[in-house]
Amino acid sequence: MAYKDLRDFINDLDQKGLLYRVKRTINKDTELMPLVRWQFRGLPSDERKAFLFESLTDSRGRSFDAKVAVGILGASRPIYAAGMGCKVEEIQERWVQAQRFPIPPKMVDGGPVKEVILQGDALLEAGGIDKFPIPISTPGYDTAPYLSSPYVVTKDPETSIVNVGTYRGMIKGRTRTGIMTHGAQHIGIHLEKARRLGQNLPAAIILGCVPYVGMCSVAKIPYGVNEYDVAGGLAGAPIELVKCETVDLEVPATSEIVVEGELSTEYLEDEAPFGEYSGYMGERAKNHVFNISCITHRRKPIYQAFISQFPPSESSMIRKISYDALMLKFLKYDCNIPTVQRVAFHEMSGSWMYIVIQLDKTNPSQPWQALNAAVALDPTIGKIIITVDPDIDPDDPESVNWALSFCMQPHLDVRITTGKSSMLDPSAAPSGTETEDRRFPKPVGTSAMLIDATRKHAYPTVSLPAKEYMDHAKEIWEELGLPPLKTRYPYHGYALGYWPEEWDKEAQMAVQGLYLETGEKLAQRRKPFRGWKEAKE
């Protein structure tokens, strides 16, 4: 059964033991995010929980009607799986199928999001967007609270195709926020089309709703696919939408808060610094501005924030999960490479730069088909893209490093491609460079490295004892009372295509103690030695 609203989901997290309720009053400007940050700097990934802050204050001593939820979408994989209503190991396939079999949304007449409607003077008197306890993400360095988990709804001004996406936004005034977009993003296309038409771009920002919409908002869903449809696919039921008050857009009926307004195409404003996904502060940049015309919200709303910034974070986790699935679906179903098995975006790359593709190739071109397609999916995504064989765990950096070490030769298996674009990558250009010049630094933009680390020929067997000896030794291990084992895979040798029959026979003789016979046989095959080629040539 799909969750009907955010509260339903939060209660379920609580019942599953995946939520901390914090009743102590917390300063949203200085204390809230550092507290949640600790679980990313001090607890193993799967032990992290969601936080619900029930009593908030700020540095001006205000109190708030609203609660704040952080980490409820993706502080851990178990939390994300709870949001999808599935097991952790089912997440990727659910995501793939939701894209293949989307379910369109359903319009309804009203909903809780209309419990409070604020416009004009009433909006200003209530404090506008600043009436909510929006946390400062990186106190000490951020120059304001930012919207970190907005689901921004816009329509293509020409085709009316909907896009829902997440773009950070600086709180600049009671009815004004910044918004950071990139021309390569779908909202960037909407903005450019609006500008060419001499229009501003109407937008509605959802702050808190059923998890499915958030999951899609942060995903890289292809242009022209309505995120609400995929969200319905994830939910297994249509998302119920209501019309906005002041813009021709639709938002989930059970949203906690919806902010309506327009993105100006007439001017840009300085925004940031803001702590970014890369692990560095994003620099001051000229960005668009969102002017607010109306806010609707539930009574006693829950303001949802993502904790992002230095990886790993909630944002790297939710991006990873959806990007893994989107890239897998893209390569496997759209790009004609059915042998692709798994995709793993690495969180330490912000789930953005370092991508490993596992495939069970049936011909030697498939890894390059996958690498070339993967690097082309999005101009800003993928700096290091690696293909590996099915016995390599694409999520485990040690397993991938094993493949890099012994399954590729750099002069044969590495290609560098330029023409990529930077999305907040500080290596793109010196600090202080103008926004546009760092996005596509002259003359060739940024670049990506493609590495085929699949094996190019049959390999000899993996050098661990055969399964029967390892299994028997485990019995002895336990009989001796040695410490409990947590098995790492692989734990025994396995064949990789090259294992001549003679070697197998000799190995069987060896474990019977008959190795001197093999030694004797090999002596009969001696050949005269006249120096190694490498010493002579």
Added chain:
Amino acid sequence: MAYKDLRDFINDLDQKGLLYRVKRTINKDTELMPLVRWQFRGLPSDERKAFLFESLTDSRGRSFDAKVAVGILGASRPIYAAGMGCKVEEIQERWVQAQRFPIPPKMVDGGPVKEVILQGDALLEAGGIDKFPIPISTPGYDTAPYLSSPYVVTKDPETSIVNVGTYRGMIKGRTRTGIMTHGAQHIGIHLEKARRLGQNLPAAIILGCVPYVGMCSVAKIPYGVNEYDVAGGLAGAPIELVKCETVDLEVPATSEIVVEGELSTEYLEDEAPFGEYSGYMGERAKNHVFNISCITHRRKPIYQAFISQFPPSESSMIRKISYDALMLKFLKYDCNIPTVQRVAFHEMSGSWMYIVIQLDKTNPSQPWQALNAAVALDPTIGKIIITVDPDIDPDDPESVNWALSFCMQPHLDVRITTGKSSMLDPSAAPSGTETEDRRFPKPVGTSAMLIDATRKHAYPTVSLPAKEYMDHAKEIWEELGLPPLKTRYPYHGYALGYWPEEWDKEAQMAVQGLYLETGEKLAQRRKPFRGWKEAKE
């Protein structure tokens, strides 16, 4: 105080709680190595211990006078540190200083290694080398027991400079073993010189002695430096040596077993398959043969074996520790790059292929000076070599992947160099290729990729909350009774050279709640928008 022999060291490991004594009878062909293997496939690195097997049998039902020790040099860092008589964090500096201030060995008249002397018929009747309980490392795939931890002593036939090195050797007969060498190794140079002089190469194989000699035997100590001198430097006292019986070579007086003989330069023999450091079975190859003339040993000797093969293993650990130190010493003291701080060979590359160099560069050429020098140290070592800044942990694959993701651009910061040589790297050539053709495959050998992942300019601050907020939040964390934290570094933001004063002021205002004032200021700096360059160009 330096250990006087292997037994002294083993007793100390026992007292320190770093040894398992196994009294149950164990089959050295089928049970011994799989049992020790489990701790590498099921326990965290620092929980691994050394094993002393006190009762051995084999698949022929024999019993043995000797015990077997495995993992006593490097099953874990604490064990290696015990062998050096220092703390884990002192290992690298000890190693560097032992190279800079070596202590030559001291000749003595006799020692326990002469308790039993076997030659001629007596040697054969005793069973020769096969009288010892030499384990099969990878049962199911290895074709014989192999010497896995021999310290092979040879002299340059022209200069008499001593080399001590470790080369696997297949047990082929009672007085005959294989030995795998590479022309680029120092023993390979001795062999080639001997061949050109029309001589065989005398050799003595030490099996078990004080840990210092083993540490040096597996290290890449420069040609012309006597490993015994560096071992003395590690011990802080001269290694005491005795003359061999049948060859003009010297060995430690307290060695457990010494095997004397000659490496033939007249013929080669097939050897292997044998489970190799790469994680794959090493293929059958034409290798040299060692013909045994004499064995001397202590009564009730302890046969020492390394557990190698699939990484991580004891062999990847001991190689890593010494290679880290040797490369550091080479780059810092020999190559004129004093700003090199740490070197980390990654175990999943067999401590061979994947190398990370941390330096605090003072000019932009230093990373390339280090990369070019590092790749040149040894023709077989280093396929992926990466330089990083001082705040990156070179041993942590996640930290290195963070640097690769945001501190380099492939088209600017990556170079591939050829002319490398393969030492058992299965990616060098298809399985079944002749030994020589896989060592330097036509036309350019194997290759290495050099990556400068240091930052090329000042970066904005790291995107974690400032220290004061994180420290305060930790107090709240503990007050709330949340789970105990194990701090991951970094846990707070830190400066990287680019942080304009205005941003600092605004960030301070933000935590005081004065962010709307900043928003107002930024509105005054609006600029008209006429489309992004990237959309127009």
